[in-house]
Amino acid sequence: MLSYTEENYLKAIYHLSSGGEHEVSTNSIAESLQTKAASVSDMLKKLSVKELVEYRRYKGVNISEEGKKEALKIIRKHRLWEVFLVNNLKFNWDEVHEVAEQLEHIKSPLLIKRLDEFLGYPSFDPHGDPIPDEYGVIKDKAKILLKDLEEGNEAIVVAVSDDNPAFLQYCSKLGIKIGTPLKAIDKLEFDNSMQLLLDGDQKINVSKEVSENIWVTD
Amino acid sequence: MLSYTEENYLKAIYHLSSGGEHEVSTNSIAESLQTKAASVSDMLKKLSVKELVEYRRYKGVNISEEGKKEALKIIRKHRLWEVFLVNNLKFNWDEVHEVAEQLEHIKSPLLIKRLDEFLGYPSFDPHGDPIPDEYGVIKDKAKILLKDLEEGNEAIVVAVSDDNPAFLQYCSKLGIKIGTPLKAIDKLEFDNSMQLLLDGDQKINVSKEVSENIWVTD
DNA sequence: ATATTTTTTTAGGTTAATCTAAATTTATAT
DNA sequence: ATATAAATTTAGATTAACCTAAAAAAATAT
Numbered sequence: 164m165l166s167y168t169e170e171n172y173l174k175a176i177y178h179l180s181s182g183g184e185h186e187v188s189t190n191s192i193a194e195s196l197q198t199k200a201a202s203v204s205d206m207l208k209k210l211s212v213k214e215l216v217e218y219r220r221y222k223g224v225n226i227s228e229e230g231k232k233e234a235l236k237i238i239r240k241h242r243l244w245e246v247f248l249v250n251n252l253k254f255n256w257d258e259v260h261e262v263a264e265q266l267e268h269i270k271s272p273l274l275i276k277r278l279d280e281f282l283g284y285p286s287f288d289p290h291g292d293p294i295p296d297e298y299g300v301i302k303d304k305a306k307i308l309l310k311d312l313e314e315g316n317e318a319i320v321v322a323v324s325d326d327n328p329a330f331l332q333y334c335s336k337l338g339i340k341i342g343t344p345l346k347a348i349d350k351l352e353f354d355n356s357m358q359l360l361l362d363g364d365q366k367i368n369v370s371k372e373v374s375e376n377i378w379v380t381d
Numbered sequence: 382m383l384s385y386t387e388e389n390y391l392k393a394i395y396h397l398s399s400g401g402e403h404e405v406s407t408n409s410i411a412e413s414l415q416t417k418a419a420s421v422s423d424m425l426k427k428l429s430v431k432e433l434v435e436y437r438r439y440k441g442v443n444i445s446e447e448g449k450k451e452a453l454k455i456i457r458k459h460r461l462w463e464v465f466l467v468n469n470l471k472f473n474w475d476e477v478h479e480v481a482e483q484l485e486h487i488k489s490p491l492l493i494k495r496l497d498e499f500l501g502y503p504s505f506d507p508h509g510d511p512i513p514d515e516y517g518v519i520k521d522k523a524k525i526l527l528k529d530l531e532e533g534n535e536a537i538v539v540a541v542s543d544d545n546p547a548f549l550q551y552c553s554k555l556g557i558k559i560g561t562p563l564k565a566i567d568k569l570e571f572d573n574s575m576q577l578l579l580d581g582d583q584k585i586n587v588s589k590e591v592s593e594n595i596w597v598t599d
Numbered sequence: 600a601t602a603t604t605t606t607t608t609t610a611g612g613t614t615a616a617t618c619t620a621a622a623t624t625t626a627t628a629t
Numbered sequence: 630a631t632a633t634a635a636a637t638t639t640a641g642a643t644t645a646a647c648c649t650a651a652a653a654a655a656a657t658a659t
Contacts, residue, residue, distance in 0.1 A: 166615080166616090168615080168616065168617095188636080188637090189636075189637055189638085190635095190636065190637080198616095198617075198618090199617080199618065199619085200636075200637060200638080201617085201618070201619080201620095201637085201638075201639080202616070202617055202618075203637090204637065204638055204639080205615095205616075205617085205638095206616080209615090220624085220637080220638070221623090221624055221625065221636080221637055221638075222625095222637095223637095248492070248495075251499055252492070252495035252496060252498075252499055253495060254491070254495070258491065261489075262487070262489045262491075262492055265487045265488065265489070266487060269480070269483045269484060269487075270483065271479075271480045271483070273472070273476065273480075274466075274470070274480055277466075277470035277471060277472065278470060280470075281469055281470055384645080384646090386645080386646065386647095406606080406607090407606075407607055407608085408605090408606065408607080416646095416647075416648095417647080417648065417649085418606075418607060418608085419607085419608075419609080419647085419648070419649080419650095420646070420647055420648070421607090422607065422608055422609080423608095423645095423646075423647085424646080427645090438607080438608070438654085439606080439607055439608075439653090439654055439655065440607095440655095441607095
């Protein structure tokens with residue numbers, strides 16, 4: 164049985180490795196979990212003994228297949244709960260992350276099976292992130308970062324970063340949500356901001372920070 | 382902010398004192414939480430410093446007003462989640478306690494407000510226990526233990542103990558649920574068992590253990 | 600009333616998860 | 630190629646929650 168803390172480490176490692184493809188550094192884990200590198204070193208040894216990661220001192224870690232399976236279980240729970248909070252409990256999309264961070268650790272396979280059923284087997288959470296199925300399989304849409312959308316091209320918003328409430332509130336204010344059609348009018352060199360046409364009528368300017376946290380279909 | 386453990390202690394003390402009326406002994410807390418008396422002594426000192434209980438060495442504890450408030454918040458959450466699990470996720474009444482023991486510790490006032498709303502402001506959980514309102518006020522029905530129902534008297538099942546799945550499964554098997562009408566036909570001296578007429582047609586015999594875990598309206 | 604039993608507390612230790620500071624390894628820059 | 634910087638690990642503490650064993654207090658039984 165994994166502890167709350169072990170689950171959080173696995174989730175962080177999974178995300179930092181973009182699903183297990185890359186090696187992850189001790190410092191990046193520490194930063195992501197708001198803790199110290201020394202604490203991470205300790206935990207990596209522990210996860211390594213449990214064969215959830217492959218760890219060589221000073222060389223970073225790779226998540227193992229078993230570790231990935233565990234991470235995906237937690238991510239599945241997190242995203243299903245987010246759907247519940249938004250669809251059924253009328254939470255705004257900026258209010259769900261923190262609560263889902265708690266709910267994702269509830270241990271009950273039956274609960275998740277029934278919640279999934281209750282929600283109608285959703286494929287995406289309120290921020291456009293794909294929900295792994297019960298076997299951990301993710302069926303995601305092809306997407307690119309808004310900042311990489313070329314000038315003149317049109318696209319549709321399919322996902323946004325989920326962990327910064329202020330960012331999500333700002334998106335709402337701008338009128339950006341999942342499904343919003345937009346066009347890249349102009350990209351400004353000096354500050355890397357972008358001019359966008361939203362919904363075919365509204366012209367807005369978004370900073371680099373914003374365009375790096377929104378994904379669109381090409 | 383209370384820890385998971387502190388919350389469990391407060392809840393146990395509240396229940397053992399039947400809502401703050403009685404003094405609670407160290408040993409009874411230890412037994413109820415499946416831990417050792419030494420651990421309880423430590424925790425009581427801690428809760429006492431936080432003024433959640435009034436504690437005098439060797440004299441047991443009384444829960445304070447503040448402690449009672451916290452306990453009721455947790456009990457409210459526990460019971461609301463049980464309603465959700467049974468009404469919406471189709472859990473059986475014997476499957477909800479363990480999961481609710483986890484869910485009750487989720488910290489989000491908005492979540493509970495919205496859950497309550499979503500559920501239609503229920504007053505009782507699936508085992509007939511009253512759900513404290515947002516101010517901690519409990520409106521319970523008058524009820525007596527089935528074992529105290531006098532021979533010849535009729536009554537209706539209004540509550541059952543919630544924490545033993547095997548007991549709840551047995552009740553289901555016997556046909557005992559909330560709302561079941563019954564009549565005390567006979568009380569047997571030698572083993573303290575009772576003969577009951579269920580739903581006006583079915584004759585069953587229940588042990589002392591069973592009749593001490595069912596409440597009825599007199 | 601005193602001895603015995605029971606209950607409770609204290610003393611001292613363990614484990615998981617954290618930390619700081621120092622040591623070590625790896626990476627980078629001249 | 631070697632010095633410096635950066636990243637990482639180790640060493641050693643700390644805290645919360647637990648434990649066992651011994652001591653102390655309270656309850657009980659003769």
